Amino acid sequence: MKILVCISNVPDTTTKITFTDNNTQFNTNGVQFILNPYDEIALSRAIELTEGGKGSVTVINVGEANTEPTIRKALAIGADDAVRINAKPHDAWFVAYQISQYVKQNPFDLILTGRESIDYNGSKVAGMLGELLDIPSVSIIKKLDVDGDKGTVEREIEGGKEVLAIPFPFVAGAAEGVAEPKIPNMRGIMSARTKPLNVVEAAEIKNNSEILSYETPAPRGQVKLVAANEAEKLIGLLHTEAKVI
Amino acid sequence: MSVLIYTENAEGKFKKSTFEAISYARAIADQTNTNLVAISIGDVADDQLNLIGKYGADKVLTVSNAQLKNFVNQAYASVIASAAKKESADVVVLSNSFSGRGLAPRIGVKLEAGVADGAVALPETTGDKFTVKKTAFSGKAFATVQLTSPNKVIALVPNSYHVIEKPAAGIIEAFSAETKESDFKAMVKEIVRSTDKVSLPDAEIVVSGGRGLKGPENWGMIEELADLLGAATACSKPVSDAGWRPHSEHVGQTGIAVSPNLYIAIGISGAIQHLAGISSSKVIVAINKDPEAPIFKVADYGIVGDAFEVVPQLIAAVKEYKASA
Numbered sequence: 001m002k003i004l005v006c007i008s009n010v011p012d013t014t015t016k017i018t019f020t021d022n023n024t025q026f027n028t029n030g031v032q033f034i035l036n037p038y039d040e041i042a043l044s045r046a047i048e049l050t051e052g053g054k055g056s057v058t059v060i061n062v063g064e065a066n067t068e069p070t071i072r073k074a075l076a077i078g079a080d081d082a083v084r085i086n087a088k089p090h091d092a093w094f095v096a097y098q099i100s101q102y103v104k105q106n107p108f109d110l111i112l113t114g115r116e117s118i119d120y121n122g123s124k125v126a127g128m129l130g131e132l133l134d135i136p137s138v139s140i141i142k143k144l145d146v147d148g149d150k151g152t153v154e155r156e157i158e159g160g161k162e163v164l165a166i167p168f169p170f171v172a173g174a175a176e177g178v179a180e181p182k183i184p185n186m187r188g189i190m191s192a193r194t195k196p197l198n199v200v201e202a203a204e205i206k207n208n209s210e211i212l213s214y215e216t217p218a219p220r221g222q223v224k225l226v227a228a229n230e231a232e233k234l235i236g237l238l239h240t241e242a243k244v245i
Numbered sequence: 246m247s248v249l250i251y252t253e254n255a256e257g258k259f260k261k262s263t264f265e266a267i268s269y270a271r272a273i274a275d276q277t278n279t280n281l282v283a284i285s286i287g288d289v290a291d292d293q294l295n296l297i298g299k300y301g302a303d304k305v306l307t308v309s310n311a312q313l314k315n316f317v318n319q320a321y322a323s324v325i326a327s328a329a330k331k332e333s334a335d336v337v338v339l340s341n342s343f344s345g346r347g348l349a350p351r352i353g354v355k356l357e358a359g360v361a362d363g364a365v366a367l368p369e370t371t372g373d374k375f376t377v378k379k380t381a382f383s384g385k386a387f388a389t390v391q392l393t394s395p396n397k398v399i400a401l402v403p404n405s406y407h408v409i410e411k412p413a414a415g416i417i418e419a420f421s422a423e424t425k426e427s428d429f430k431a432m433v434k435e436i437v438r439s440t441d442k443v444s445l446p447d448a449e450i451v452v453s454g455g456r457g458l459k460g461p462e463n464w465g466m467i468e469e470l471a472d473l474l475g476a477a478t479a480c481s482k483p484v485s486d487a488g489w490r491p492h493s494e495h496v497g498q499t500g501i502a503v504s505p506n507l508y509i510a511i512g513i514s515g516a517i518q519h520l521a522g523i524s525s526s527k528v529i530v531a532i533n534k535d536p537e538a539p540i541f542k543v544a545d546y547g548i549v550g551d552a553f554e555v556v557p558q559l560i561a562a563v564k565e566y567k568a569s570a
Contacts, residue, residue, distance in 0.1 A: 013498050013518045017385040026382075037499045092350065092360070118383045118498055122362045127318070127350030136319055136431040139347035142492065152434070156343050156493060158255065159444030162316070163435040170431070176485070176492040176500065208359035208394035212376060215387050217524045223531070223541045228550030231558035234530070235566050237546060242528045244507040245450070245474060245566075 001055030001146065001168075003046040004108040006099055006125060007039040007074055008089070008117045009067040019214045026119075026214065035070045037181070038114025040077070042174035044182040046112055047078040049146050055109075056080045060102060062095045064088055068197070075192035076184035082195065087202035091209050092120070096128035101203050103133060109168040110151060115140045115175040126173040136170040142177035248274040249334035251325050252285045252297055252305075253344060256438070259293055262340045262403035262447055264300050269367065269406040270338040271301030271413075273399075276370055277336070281413070282306065284328045284420065286313055286321055291417070298415015300408065306332075306420035312429060313422075315436070316344055320428035322351035327423040329356055329396075341400035342446065349400045359392035365405040365504075365525070368397075383498040384521040403447050404504040405525070445494060448477035450507045451526075453496060455481040455519075457512020457533060457552055461489035466556045467511065473563045479503065481513045497522035512552045515540030532556070 011017070012032040020027045035043075046057045059074040060083040061067050071082045085098045103111065116123040123139055130137025142161065143154035150167045156175065184192070226234045238245045250270035252263050267283065274281040283302040285294060288309055297305045308324055325348065329337050337352055339345040341363055353360035361368075361377035365387065368377045374391065377399060381388040445451065452471040454464060464478075471478045478494060485495040496503050498518035504525035511532045513519060520543055523529060531544035534551050541547050548555050 011382070015385075016517070017382045019386075093353070096350070096354075120381055120388070121383055121502075122350075122360070123346040124350040124353070124360055124362060127322075127347055128354050130319070131322070131351040131354035134427060137347065137351065138318065138431070140343055157436070157438070158260070158342060158447055159442055160436065160438035162433060162437075164431050165434050166431040176495060208357070208392065209361070210391045210393060212389045212391050214381065214389070216385065217387070220529070220543050220545060223544045223547045225547050225549060228548055228555055229558070231548070231555060232562035232565065234546060234548060235559070235562040238507065238528070238530070239566065242507070242545065244528050245563075 001050060001110065002108045003050060003055060003057045004103065004111045005039065005043045005046050005057060005059045005079065006111065006113040007043065007059050007061050007070065008036045009033050009061065009063055009070040010036045010117050010119045013037065013118065017216065023213050023215060033070060035073050036114050036117045038116060038174055040181045041176065041178050042112035042114055043074055043077055043079060045144055045174060045179035047182060048179060058083060058108070060085070060099055062087055062089045062098050062202070071197060072192045073184065075195045075197070076188040077182050078188060080195065082197040083200055084197060085200050085202050090207055092122045092124035092128060093208055094205060096125045096132060097205050098202050099125070100129055100132035102200060107169070109149070110146070111169065111171040113171065113173045115173040123173060126171045130171040136166050138164065138166070138170070138172045140175050141172045142175055144172060144174065144178050246277070247280040247282050247332050247334045248277070248336045248338065249325070249329045249332055250281060250283045250302065251337070251339040251348070252283050253340055253342060254285065254287060254289050254293070257287070257289050257293065259296060260447060261408065262342060264296070264408040265403065265406045266338055266340045266401050267297060267300040267302060268409040268411070269401050271409070271411055272367055273336055273338065276367070280304070282332045282334060284308070284325055286324055288314060294417050295415065299410055299412050301411040301413045302415050303413050305415055305417045307417060308420050308422045315433045317429060317431055317433070318347040319351065319431065320424045322348050322355065323424045323428050324422035326352050326355035328420060335396050337398045339400050341402045345400050349398050353398045356396040356398065357394060358396035358398045359394045360398040361390055361392060362400045364399045364401050368399065380502065380525070382521070384502045384524040402504055404449065404506070443475060443477040445477040445479055445501055445503065448503070448505050450474045450476035451479050451496070451503055451505045452476045452509045452511070453479035453481070453513060454484065454511050455513030456483045464490070466560065470556060470560050470563065473560065473567065481519050510540050510544070511556060513540055514538045515543065
């Protein structure tokens, strides 16, 4: 079983988000970049599924050379090899297209992504990749098991879950519950340095979206405090002033 | 040209988020002087279908057959894209629900359309410019994205647009969709829905508990308060990581981002990752014994006090309020 895990390089979850150039650029100054937490879950599950000689895990990233520490982290966690498509990841369409071109040349049984990247939150690469390769895609999964040449996934739906059986190959976006994130051990970190990382040039495509500007949420006003023994006053305020109950 | 709205249903019924998306799509159609066509897939009774016209659809296409009874991502995307082609729709709107997030990218590729997921406001359409405000950085920011392709797909975040009644013809018409065999490779084995609970992404009120509640055995009062308010229950990351509550309740940067009218945070200190997930809430109430807790920086109302004393009082106050209302 050959598994491909698509990974992205994102700002650490504790990052305070600010912008520069008249709010048109994300301010990366002093920002620590990490392996997208959902991709880490996908990768951890891929490693579990292939442990004991049951297959191999390749990670793929669309990014410039500055994403290599994150790719090496994925190798340290346990991926067998890595591919970097050398381009700035313009948007989900660009990323999905580049990965689809690679997969058409190098087929995989199972392709995993995170449910979304924590920077642009699009949840789009999995579905676009599925469409480009004409294979099934599941956007947000909470559980993934493999049996022979098919997978069983549990998908989140509003107020419940849906269980699906899907023959290989397919694409799925992993969310919490799929696996506990693995922490690299010393052997992993040492071996990551020598594992293959192939750099591939990107194909040219026409973009269909551009981010023009950013803004941060409007600041909230001062908190209105109610004394601990006056709960009924709070309910009153929520009813008459905030009008939410 | 026209605008196409996919009206998602859950077991044959439309949810509030679907009506929000219809109202939103109607506003885009008005803005661009065109018609609004809806597409409904699966078994939906006429009384439900008639509601689509009430919120502004000129025409309602329906597709129903045994194969399409349950949601199949690939097949539904094919149906919606073929409806868009038939109706010459250049804008396709759907709800940014779990299913919508699976459909939008596939439809985008089929229609060679730019996709604006996580939309929180009406697009600006001046001249040939088409821009949409969407969530970014997991609730820590918004991005204005320009869709530069002739076709566009927009997925609207629940609770970010009002339901507006705007009766239109809403003529119901059967639609025979083009699907292919390979669209049906994924087989639904089981669907589990807890119908007695409010679903978190759709909820108008959310009652959320954190580590301050000390253990899963203390969630009874959270559930009681939520039940009384018709709210969904939620939790912070440490709580779901500890296994006190399921991951599906985790609100925050790496969990679910919510946008309810009222978010009540109980025993949650307000780490930056949690605040990201609740930043779109209209009103935030914080209950925490630490007056310095960061949650009070974003809260509109707060009580500094012990959750174990305050929550039972709140429950009593809500009961009293409901009895008098």
